[in-house]
Amino acid sequence: MLSPLNLLLITAILCVVMLLVLASLTRSGIAGMKEWMLANIVAFVALLLYATRGIAPDFLSIEVANGLLAAAIASIYIGFRKFFALRIPARLLTAGLVLTVMGVAFFHYGQNSISARIVVVSIFHGSVSAGIGLTIFSADKSLRRRYPYGFTGCIAFLFAMGHFVRGLIYASDYDPLTSSLQASSWNLLFLSIGTLVLPVYTMGAVMMVHDKMMSKALDDANRDFLTGVWSRRAFFDIAERELMRARRANRTLSLLVFDVDHFKKLNDTYGHAAGDQVLLAIAQHAAGEIRSIDYLARIGGEEFAVLLPEADTSAALAVAERLRKSLNEDIDIQAANLNTDSMLPVSVSIGAAMANPEESISELLNRADRALYQAKAAGRNMVSLAAADDA
Numbered sequence: 222m223l224s225p226l227n228l229l230l231i232t233a234i235l236c237v238v239m240l241l242v243l244a245s246l247t248r249s250g251i252a253g254m255k256e257w258m259l260a261n262i263v264a265f266v267a268l269l270l271y272a273t274r275g276i277a278p279d280f281l282s283i284e285v286a287n288g289l290l291a292a293a294i295a296s297i298y299i300g301f302r303k304f305f306a307l308r309i310p311a312r313l314l315t316a317g318l319v320l321t322v323m324g325v326a327f328f329h330y331g332q333n334s335i336s337a338r339i340v341v342v343s344i345f346h347g348s349v350s351a352g353i354g355l356t357i358f359s360a361d362k363s364l365r366r367r368y369p370y371g372f373t374g375c376i377a378f379l380f381a382m383g384h385f386v387r388g389l390i391y392a393s394d395y396d397p398l399t400s401s402l403q404a405s406s407w408n409l410l411f412l413s414i415g416t417l418v419l420p421v422y423t424m425g426a427v428m429m430v431h432d433k434m435m436s437k438a439l440d441d442a443n444r445d446f447l448t449g450v451w452s453r454r455a456f457f458d459i460a461e462r463e464l465m466r467a468r469r470a471n472r473t474l475s476l477l478v479f480d481v482d483h484f485k486k487l488n489d490t491y492g493h494a495a496g497d498q499v500l501l502a503i504a505q506h507a508a509g510e511i512r513s514i515d516y517l518a519r520i521g522g523e524e525f526a527v528l529l530p531e532a533d534t535s536a537a538l539a540v541a542e543r544l545r546k547s548l549n550e551d552i553d554i555q556a557a558n559l560n561t562d563s564m565l566p567v568s569v570s571i572g573a574a575m576a577n578p579e580e581s582i583s584e585l586l587n588r589a590d591r592a593l594y595q596a597k598a599a600g601r602n603m604v605s606l607a608a609a610d611d612a
């Protein structure tokens with residue numbers, strides 16, 4: 222049967238269920254998990270204390286229960302702040318908590334008023350819910366369109382509104398209560414909605430954690446582990462997509478392939494770790510030389526590719542020459558722990574090719590590769606352009 226007491230017990234059970242769901246994600250190591258788990262534990266205790274109204278001492282079922290439930294929602298909020306690596310307004314939260322408990326105690330021992338206690342508690346819960354909504358929507362603008370973030374942010378604002386409406390109704394004495402567990406329609410309505418608050422926030426948090434883990438897994442699969450640029454696998458997906466787009470829009474697309482000169486010698490002389498540092502530095506240098514619409518990928522051991530949308534042969538040659546020059550300088554490999562100087566001389570050879578109509582990505586790559594080997598054969602540290610009919 223729907224009664225305030227049953228609703229409190231259902232909420233307490235839901236907290237345990239959500240705690241079990243959160244426990245399955247502890248291995249993710251994502252910030253905020255501890256706070257969300259703590260919130261459900263604290264809320265469980267608070268709800269049981271509420272339910273002891275009339276059995277246990279009033280101090281436990283009123284001041285302690287309200288204080289703990291307010292602490293639980295604060296802990297949910299802290300979890301969201303930590304999730305986004307944002308500062309925690311600890312003083313503001315503590316002041317809010319202390320004032321809430323003091324307000325509840327005042328309207329219990331001073332002027333005994335259930336309505337006033339509800340108003341005090343609603344202000345705190347409503348403000349924290351609004352804070353959760355603001356945290357989610359202002360943390361990263363691109364995220365708000367993603368379902369888990371949009372859902373949780375919107376629900377937080379709805380809960381904030383619900384709390385404020387509840388505060389207004391009891392501030393205006395529209396629904397006078399003689400007991401906080403009284404089965405009035407309004408009380409039942411708010412308690413029913415209240416049943417959802419902690420579980421829905423936890424569900425939103427779980428969805429956000431999943432989204433973060435999925436994004437990271439996708440990123441790991443598409444990024445080269447050493448340099449952080451696109452991986453060979455991702456490069457082919459991107460290149461196929463860009464080739465289609467170029468064809469549809471009747472635009473040019475060019476490709477550069479570059480390879481570090483005498484890299485074997487560098488490895489043999491300075492060691493593999495120094496070689497790795499050089500690859501990393503080259504990727505970083507190259508990334509700084511290209512436009513934001515270009516794609517840099519590591520497609521082999523010491524071979525990189527740069528895909529240049531909307532670039533014809535002369536634009537591609539200009540980028541290639543700029544790249545060659547900028548990479549042909551001593552690269553700082555910060556080799557303090559390696560037995561080398563920290564500056565190593567490096568040069569690259571580059572092959573350039575503009576996509577022909579009807580040509581596949583593999584064919585384009587083969588032409589650019591052949592141009593690269595021409596540059597190597599001609600003495601290295603230079604750019605070579607593939608002939609359009611070099612099929």
Ligand SMILES: Nc1nc2c(ncn2[C@@H]2O[C@H](COP(=O)(O)OP(=O)(O)OP(=O)(O)O)[C@@H](O)[C@H]2O)c(=O)[nH]1
Binds near residue numbers: 480486497500522601
């Ligand atoms: N440090 C390091 N070395 C790598 C990696 N991948 C491939 N290599 C090395 O890169 C070297 C490539 O050598 P080669 O293909 O002979 O080419 P090269 O010595 O650069 O000579 P040219 O390309 O003809 O100028 C090999 O010694 C590989 O072991 C890597 O991830 N890290």
